[in-house]
């Protein structure tokens with residue numbers, strides 16, 4: 001987390017920050033016996049209960065954990081809204097080492113805290129939380145999604161997320177090149193984890209020229225061989241002469257240092273919060289004539305997956321059909337941004353906020 005961001009939170013104080021970002025409720029959860037320290041942030045529940053995964057991370061400071069959960073939960077509000085989903089935005093973070101601390105009691109204690117919110121917050125997996133962890137939470141609360149298919153859940157959301165990202169990428173290609181074919185396009189994928197790997201599969205099927213990187217070099221070698229793509233170094237990825245850059249690792253990779261290095265026409269990837277500073281870096285891309293497919297819009301496939309599970313009528317085929325619509329929404333937003341001469345990130349947020357305001361008004365009316 002950038003020092004500047006931490007200072008902002010410190011300077012504004014907790015309620016000042018909540019007011020700036022528009023949060024409804026933040027819950028601090030603590031259990032001495034299991035060592036659980038968690039923060040649940042509920043950003044906005046106008047459209048429905050706040051849904052968002054739980055991230056477990058060894059945050060350097062509590063302030064950093066708070067900043068992360070506030071940013072992530074706000075992103076979930078926009079993601080649900082722009083996808084036409086009747087959910088609000090929320091997120092939880094657990095502070096600590098996922099490798100050593102995640103016992104049954106620890107997870108069930110967290111499940112009890114989620115349950116105490118009576119469905120106002122619904123959880124799911126995120127970084128360092130797996131489907132098997134959700135099973136423990138489910139023992140204490142029914143307000144959990146991302147359960148295995150054997151338990152009636154939607155299973156791994158990554159293939160759907162990757163498909164949505166692929167659709168967003170094609171929409172951006174249509175905007176830039178006049179047609180959405182990715183055949184022969186040079187595409188770099190940063191992070192070949194669950195989503196990145198599925199994305200590479202789609203790109204290879206369409207005969208794109210793909211470059212991959214990851215912090216695990218063995219994985220890069222193995223996948224480069226399996227898919228017949230080119231492995232590159234972690235830093236090299238920013239300097240490649242490519243058509244499309246797909247950030248599929250962690251957030252904030254679009255920043256003061258990296259944007260000047262990019263040689264691509266399009267940025268379209270899965271990672272959340274790709275723009276280190278939403279306004280500044282959204283406009284830096286625009287000034288460089290790089291078309292940016294907003295992350296919270298094109299990575300919404302995973303949310304679509306858990307939403308159907310939450311609604312109790314899960315159907316994999318229908319989820320993919322829903323993710324396909326990301327193409328049209330993305331193209332509309334890119335056109336809107338161009339017409340209004342604003343960054344695509346700003347255009348996407350405006351649209352998301354408009355739906356919340358419109359639906360909120362209807363809910364208030366008699």
Ligand SMILES: NC(=O)c1ccc[n+]([C@@H]2O[C@H](COP(=O)([O-])OP(=O)(O)OC[C@H]3O[C@@H](n4cnc5c(N)ncnc54)[C@H](O)[C@@H]3O)[C@@H](O)[C@H]2O)c1
Pocket residue numbers: 157158159161190191192193194195196213214215216234248249250251270271272299300302303
């Ligand atoms: N899984 C989903 O359905 C989903 C949905 C929405 C958004 N996302 C977001 O998409 C991103 C990828 O998700 P995932 O589920 O594939 O995660 P993952 O942990 O499976 O994969 C991330 C990969 O990125 C690599 N990585 C991390 N830092 C890197 C760096 N600096 N350079 C290169 N590689 C790096 C990791 O080694 C890992 O292989 C995350 O930001 C996640 O929040 C995922």
